[in-house]
Amino acid sequence: MAGIYIHIPFCRKRCHYCDFFKSTDLTQKARLLAGLKNELESRAPELNSEEINTIYLGGGTPSVLLMDELKDLLSTIRQNYKVSIDAEITMEANPDDLSQAILSAIHGIGFNRLSMGIQSFAESDLKLMNRRHGVMQAIQSVKWAKKAGFSNISIDLIYGLPNQTLEEWERNVGIAVELDIQHISAYNLTYHEGTVFYDQLKKGVLKELPDELSLQQFEVLIRILKEAGFEHYEISNFCKPGLYSQHNSSYWKSKKYLGIGPSAHSFDINSRRWNVSSIAKYLQGLENNEPYFETEILSEQDSYNDYIITGLRTIWGISEEFIKTEFSAQYFIHFQKVSKKYVQSGHVIYSSGKLTLSQDGLFISDKIMADFMVVESC
Ligand code: SF4
Structure with missing residues (x-):
């Protein structure tokens, strides 16, 4: 898909x-x-x-x-x-x-x-x-x-x-x-x-x-x-x-997508790619077989953060099991620590192994996501 x-x-x-x-x-x-x-x-x-x-x-x-x-x-x-x-x-x-x-x-x-x-x-x-x-x-x-x-x-x-x-x-x-x-x-x-x-x-x-x-x-x-x-x-x-x-x-469920055209982004699970934001450079690249995009191989930290930002935005939420099986132990430990705090404050709901934002959580979603994310190696 x-x-x-x-x-x-x-x-x-x-x-x-x-x-x-x-x-x-x-x-x-x-x-x-x-x-x-x-x-x-x-x-x-x-x-x-x-x-x-x-x-x-x-x-x-x-x-x-x-x-x-x-x-x-x-x-x-x-x-x-x-x-x-x-x-x-x-x-x-x-x-x-x-x-x-x-x-x-x-x-x-x-x-x-x-x-x-x-x-x-x-x-x-x-x-x-x-x-x-x-x-x-x-x-x-x-x-x-x-x-x-x-x-x-x-x-x-x-x-x-x-x-x-x-x-x-x-x-x-x-x-x-x-x-x-x-x-x-x-x-x-x-x-x-x-x-x-x-x-x-x-x-x-x-x-x-x-x-x-x-x-x-x-x-x-x-x-x-x-x-x-x-x-x-x-x-x-x-x-x-x-x-x-x-x-x-x-996008929010981290499926593959191809982005075509100037400034379009693509994602293939392991890497991200973005085309140049210029019509002239885009066309010059395509017409002369020159690079018109940049690619970034995703680190484990990038993938974890992407999963948090995209999952937490939706009613499908974040799967505890997924974090446990797909990422190193330190990510799971950090995730558990932050979940505990927000479940206790009522901003996040834990149900059937999934974490979603509560109505109150929606109003401070940026802060919650920032807390769940890992900015330095944990
Ligand atoms: S400038 Fe163009 S792309 Fe931007 S909102 Fe207006 S119509 Fe849409």
């Missing part, structure tokens, strides 16, 4: 909070697509004994691609990899690129899951974030997607925005629930260096929301979505029963 992620590094406009690798210069699109095909073909041997269960087109903005370009990418994957018949095939899309006809075509060529970057249902938030779409466009796009045949739709929302009140956030979550979709990813705003929001924060143009208010927004999110029948299966992810993002779940 393995997954393929393809990074489409183009956006029509830069959102003010976003630090993903992207370019607003689309002139290199055709050359980049040829590069992605080249990388897909040349790396097929890495997964030749694996069945591909998930394909994810992310970015950037995959919906800037034309239908023939999307079709071509999917056929390149099908020609070079063993894609399972019921594979989850997701495409990220921005509401302003969509219409009924486009969504029907996207569904028709084989995408069976749609992840829409909506972020907020308040016009003022969308303007502040420099998003291109409006609220009505977002709502209409979800309706069109359903009509086009998508029965697995996810939307992204952001909370903790400057000046966002609890009531405004509650209204956002309420609208998302009314849309009757299957999956919601909700992230607390982070001010990443290099973004417009970061500069505005430093200049005092924007003011960070107090931590207590962001936490209250997180609580409201969990309460409303649970009442509406969503499972809270990962710190920032909620789904209708069983409709987990299979692709993202494979």
